Amino acid sequence: MYELKKLSRVYPKGRGKVAALSGVDLEIPDGEFITVQGLTGHGKTTFLLMLGALDKPTSGKIIFDGKDLGAMPESQLVDVRAQNFGFIFQNYNLLPTLTAEENVEAALVPLGIPTAERRARSVAALTEVGLGDRAGHFPSEMSGGEQQRVAIARALVKEPKVILADEPTGNLDEVTSLEIVALMEKLWKERGMTLVLVTHDTKVARRAPRTAVITKGKLTMRDNRAPNVVAQGAPRPKGSPKPA
Amino acid sequence: MQTEIQKALPSVTVTSASDEASNISGSLSTASNLANSLGLGLSIAVLLAAFVLAVLLTIASVTRRVREFGTLKAIGWHSRRIVGQVMGETLVQGIVGGAVGIGLGVAGAFLVTKISGPLTATVGATGLGSAAPAGFGGGGGFGGGGGGGFFGGASPGAFSSAPAGFARTFAASNHSVTLHMTAPLSLAVIGVAVGLAIVGAIIAGAIGGWRAARLQPAEALRRVE
Numbered sequence: 001m002y003e004l005k006k007l008s009r010v011y012p013k014g015r016g017k018v019a020a021l022s023g024v025d026l027e028i029p030d031g032e033f034i035t036v037q038g039l040t041g042h043g044k045t046t047f048l049l050m051l052g053a054l055d056k057p058t059s060g061k062i063i064f065d066g067k068d069l070g071a072m073p074e075s076q077l078v079d080v081r082a083q084n085f086g087f088i089f090q091n092y093n094l095l096p097t098l099t100a101e102e103n104v105e106a107a108l109v110p111l112g113i114p115t116a117e118r119r120a121r122s123v124a125a126l127t128e129v130g131l132g133d134r135a136g137h138f139p140s141e142m143s144g145g146e147q148q149r150v151a152i153a154r155a156l157v158k159e160p161k162v163i164l165a166d167e168p169t170g171n172l173d174e175v176t177s178l179e180i181v182a183l184m185e186k187l188w189k190e191r192g193m194t195l196v197l198v199t200h201d202t203k204v205a206r207r208a209p210r211t212a213v214i215t216k217g218k219l220t221m222r223d224n225r226a227p228n229v230v231a232q233g234a235p236r237p238k239g240s241p242k243p244a
Numbered sequence: 245m246q247t248e249i250q251k252a253l254p255s256v257t258v259t260s261a262s263d264e265a266s267n268i269s270g271s272l273s274t275a276s277n278l279a280n281s282l283g284l285g286l287s288i289a290v291l292l293a294a295f296v297l298a299v300l301l302t303i304a305s306v307t308r309r310v311r312e313f314g315t316l317k318a319i320g321w322h323s324r325r326i327v328g329q330v331m332g333e334t335l336v337q338g339i340v341g342g343a344v345g346i347g348l349g350v351a352g353a354f355l356v357t358k359i360s361g362p363l364t365a366t367v368g369a370t371g372l373g374s375a376a377p378a379g380f381g382g383g384g385g386f387g388g389g390g391g392g393g394f395f396g397g398a399s400p401g402a403f404s405s406a407p408a409g410f411a412r413t414f415a416a417s418n419h420s421v422t423l424h425m426t427a428p429l430s431l432a433v434i435g436v437a438v439g440l441a442i443v444g445a446i447i448a449g450a451i452g453g454w455r456a457a458r459l460q461p462a463e464a465l466r467r468v469e
Contacts, residue, residue: 045466054318055462075322082320089465093315110320154319 002028002051002194007060008217009046020046022217023060030161033188033195035205038214044198045166047214051196052085052164053077065161082110086155088165088184092147094139100126100150101135107154125153129183145176149183156187162194163187169204181207295444302334302452313456314464327453334452338445342438349437353427363423 007024010017020043028034028051038044049055050062050069057070064084069077086107087093094103104122113121126135129149139147148168155163165184169177181197181204188195197208205211211222246260306313313326 049462049465052318054465055460078317078320078322081318085318085320087315087318089315091311093311093318093465095312095315106316106321107319110322110325 001030001065002026003061003063004050005061005063007050007057007062009043009050009055010058019217021050021057021214021219024217024219026212026219026221028194028196030194031192032210033185033197033208034210034212035208036196036198036212036214037200037202037205043214043217047212047219048164048166048196048198051162052087053080078110083158084161086158086160086163088148088151088155088163088168090167090170092139092144092151092171094147094150094154096139099136099138100131100142100153103139103150104154104157107158111158121157122153125157126150128156128187129153143176144172145180148172148176148180152180152183152187156191159191160193162196165195165197167198167200169199169201177201177204291440295447298334298338298444298448299451302330302448303455306330306452306456309456310459310464310467313459314461314467317459317461318465323457327450327457330453330456331446331449334445334449335442338441338448339438341445342441345441346434346437350429353429356425356427360425363425365421365423366419 004024004026007021007026008019009021010019012018024047036044036047046055050057051064053064053069053072060070062069064080067080069080072080094100095106098106101119101122104125105118108118108121123132123135126132129152131146131149131153134142134146134150139150142150148171151168155165163184168184169180172180184195184197185207187193195208197204199205206224209224211224213220213222246258250256250258316326316329317323
């Protein structure tokens with residue numbers, strides 16, 4: 001579970017400063033699927049990086065499972081990331097010199113899992129995203145949709161508590177985008193993990209029970225089951241789908 | 245004879261052939277030392293340049309792969325593992341590069357030994373003027389000595405033959421000295437080459453890995469490729 005309390009992130013820019021996030025309060029219960037929307041440069045990616053312990057707040061707190069991520073040293077944050085978070089990026093961020101299976105396996109390396117088990121789990125994860133027969137292929141031999149599926153497999157293989165996806169459909173055509181989002185929703189329901197998905201696409205955003213709308217660093221929550229209701233940090237609405 | 249001439253002509257400076265030969269061989273010895281020092285200096289300069297180049301190329305590679313390292317950090321790789329990855333890559337490159345370099349060096353040494361013709365210096369009977377070519381003939385050996393090791397074996401031999409050549413020049417009428425350029429190889433030379441390649445790779449890998457480890461994951465992921 002996430003608890004964000006007066007979370008702010010300020011970046012130096014030239015002689016001045018830019019507030020990428022400003023006083024954000026939010027609770028994300030375990031197993032929730034939320035989407036994040038906002039204009040380019042308004043703080044969506046910073047928000048996601050904070051949730052993923054990849055960046056630290058300038059002020060405020062970001063508490064994950066009772067631990068203040070902002071107060072932890074990098075050496076501990078690395079372990080938190082390795083065990084709890086799966087990342088999916090817009091540009092896939094696969095290692096070009098590794099095969100699909102090796103890319104997926106890379107997520108298990110920090111966990112100290114034996115090689116044979118790593119391979120078996122990687123192949124299983126690739127099979128789950130429909131790429132069991134492409135395990136030996138390099139990213140350059142795959143389409144954008146297939147590369148994103150590999151990235152999803154990489155994020156899922158370690159069975160994280162949270163999946164953080166930064167515009168995962170941003171580089172894909174409409175049909176492939178829908179396939180990818182449907183796959184992520186399916187996996188979210190099956191596995192019961194928390195899913196935070198940044199998107200520009202309102203159709204995609206509305207598939208989640210709640211959407212965090214970030215405007216100039218300020219966050220408001222939109223209830224997609226009752227679109228006219230806006231409640232900051234509101235708990236999950238009744239009737240929203242719970243993961244199986 | 246020198247003493248008798250000096251007595252007969254006290255106002256004239258009389259120099260014997262052995263004195264001249266001694267003067268010339270002394271100059272050649274100085275030239276030899278100079279060439280050897282120059283060769284050693286050049287070798288060190290080339291070695292340093294190679295190390296610096298390896299470090300710069302590794303840093304450039306790390307900079308190009310900044311998103312890759314950011315991704316690895318995002319999925320939980322410790323900095324020390326990333327440093328190990330970079331060092332491992334550069335070590336393999338260093339070993340492969342060293343092996344290729346040794347192969348090229350052995351081939352070059354073989355070609356030098358096979359192709360290069362003998363250097364012949366002919367010393368005439370007319371004294372100092374004709375003795376000069378003998379010195380330059382030996383000089384071919386010195387040049388090789390400065391080349392960094394392959395010709396090292398040729399130099400001392402070439403040089404040691406020069407004074408003898410001069411001595412005979414002034415004692416006899418004509419004398420030819422023939423020098424064969426060789427490029428001797430030894431396991432020690434090859435071992436040093438392998439060692440330097442590995443040391444260079446470790447230095448480059450350590451510096452490149454250190455830079456990769458210092459990257460902040462958020463900053464690395466934001467970089468546009």
